[in-house]
Amino acid sequence: xxxLISTEEASKIIMASTRNYGHEEVKLEQSLGRITATEWxxxxxxxxxxxxxxxxxxxxxxxxxxxxxxxxIQGIAAAGNPRMTLHRKDHCLEVMTGSILPHGxxxxxxxxxxxxxxxxANLSSDSWKEWQNIHRQGNDRKxxxxxxxxGHKISAAEIATAATxxxxxxxxxxxxxVAIVSTGDELVPIGDIPLAHQIRMSNSAMIASxxxxxxxxxxxxxxxxxxxxxxxxxxxxxxEHDVLILSGGVSKGKFDxxxxxxxxxxxxxxxxxxxxxxxxxxxxxxxxDCVVFALPGNPxxxxxxxxxxxxxxxxxxxxxxxxxxxxxxxxxxxxxxxxDYFIQVKVHADLNAYTSITPIEGxxxxxxxxxxxCDAFAKIPAGQDQFKNSLVEYIRxx
Numbered sequence: 339x340x341x342l343i344s345t346e347e348a349s350k351i352i353m354a355s356t357r358n359y360g361h362e363e364v365k366l367e368q369s370l371g372r373i374t375a376t377e378w379x380x381x382x383x384x385x386x387x388x389x390x391x392x393x394x395x396x397x398x399x400x401x402x403x404x405x406x407x408x409x410x411i412q413g414i415a416a417a418g419n420p421r422m423t424l425h426r427k428d429h430c431l432e433v434m435t436g437s438i439l440p441h442g443x444x445x446x447x448x449x450x451x452x453x454x455x456x457x458x459a460n461l462s463s464d465s466w467k468e469w470q471n472i473h474r475q476g477n478d479r480k481x482x483x484x485x486x487x488x489g490h491k492i493s494a495a496e497i498a499t500a501a502t503x504x505x506x507x508x509x510x511x512x513x514x515x516v517a518i519v520s521t522g523d524e525l526v527p528i529g530d531i532p533l534a535h536q537i538r539m540s541n542s543a544m545i546a547s548x549x550x551x552x553x554x555x556x557x558x559x560x561x562x563x564x565x566x567x568x569x570x571x572x573x574x575x576x577x578e579h580d581v582l583i584l585s586g587g588v589s590k591g592k593f594d595x596x597x598x599x600x601x602x603x604x605x606x607x608x609x610x611x612x613x614x615x616x617x618x619x620x621x622x623x624x625x626x627d628c629v630v631f632a633l634p635g636n637p638x639x640x641x642x643x644x645x646x647x648x649x650x651x652x653x654x655x656x657x658x659x660x661x662x663x664x665x666x667x668x669x670x671x672x673x674x675x676x677x678d679y680f681i682q683v684k685v686h687a688d689l690n691a692y693t694s695i696t697p698i699e700g701x702x703x704x705x706x707x708x709x710x711x712c713d714a715f716a717k718i719p720a721g722q723d724q725f726k727n728s729l730v731e732y733i734r735x736x
Contacts, residue, residue, distance in 0.1 A: 340611050342611045342613040343612055344678070345614050345717075351608050351609060355651070363510075364510055365507055366507065367497075369496075371553040374487070374488050374490045374508065380480065380485055385478065386475065390438070391472060391473045395409065395411070395446070396433045397409055398424065405464075408458055410428065414431065415440050416434050417437040421439075433446060445472070447461065485499060513656075514579075514652075516583060517558075517579040518549075518556050519584050519585070522587065523593075525538070525539045545644055546558055568587075568599045572603060588635075600623060600632070605624065605625050605628070616639040616703045618677070620633060634703075636703035642680055664732070665732055666693070667683075667697075667728055667730045673719065675720065678718070681699075685713040695716050713736040717733075
């Protein structure tokens with residue numbers, strides 16, 4: 339490993355390497371979680387007509403100034419029907435929620451406040467104002483208004499709006515093609531029963547699921563601890579993908595072949611080693627066509643580096659801005675002299691939305707089960723003494 343760089347410098351180098359992978363069209367029903375690549379405009383007013391907001395009767399307010407409180411029911415205006423017209427001010431039209439307000443009316447009185455006897459509607463009060471219970475045309479948005487800008491994550495709310503303006507297909511930012519590669523002869527497939535000296539391949543499944551949660555789909559490959567096999571396999575994978583995420587083989591062990599293999603494949607190394615715990619051996623580099631993240635093989639280290647560095651980089655490629663979050667640390671945690679220490683914590687929020695965090699101590703970088711008891715990693719900066727009741731930065735993964 340090289341001289342260790344700070345976590346801040348590592349983040350700076352990584353985020354300076356974000357790339358734009360263009361845009362593509364997807365069907366509306368496949369767009370959930372994607373990032374918009376164009377702005378959306380209203381194709382007509384919102385709402386597109388004066389919309390009845392409550393079931394009741396529609397009248398003209400002027401009728402009340404003459405003392406009229408009984409109205410002849412002229413007919414019924416239902417939602418989905420063409421606009422009707424009220425012919426006389428001493429008449430009314432029954433109107434249903436969502437229907438077009440009839441011509442000649444400017445007030446809707448709900449059924450709960452009238453009494454209907456045969457074909458007559460009787461009011462109990464004349465204290466009504468114009469346009470009550472009416473959603474005016476264009477009140478929400480005007481035709482041509484920008485509804486959504488590029489770089490916005492699509493949720494069910496955006497899908498509803500897109501459907502309203504007739505967008506059957508959406509232009510979204512293209513995700514990079516990602517390959518996930520694990521190394522290590524101790525690893526066996528998830529469905530196998532491991533021998534005493536073996537473990538199952540958890541890191542690749544973890545990384546793939548986290549990417550899939552962001553609608554990024556990846557290929558998964560395992561390579562044995564052989565320099566020749568690693569170089570041959572990586573050469574092919576790098577030629578076919580925009581991003582390579584490796585797990586394992588990056589430390590100082592005699593079977594850690596990844597750094598040398600990447601160098602032979604002319605991947606430019608940006609750094610190898612960060613002054614942090616967990617994840618100190620993290621390696622990052624790139625070529626003209628591929629960006630490479632080589633994560634340590636220990637499960638917690640791999641998990642942490644994914645969330646601290648890889649996910650923010652992927653978000654940055656899509657134009658999603660990173661945000662720092664802080665909370666009060668409720669227990670003393672001893673700092674490391676030369677390393678930023680990222681501890682696993684549980685996040686709490688009280689009724690006043692006050693956020694605090696409590697450390698949940700695990701068994702080290704191999705204790706992936708402890709991650710299930712926690713929500714985030716909190717940063718304990720190197721060389722400082724007391725942190726109880728102090729605000730610290732945390733990275734939430736749940």
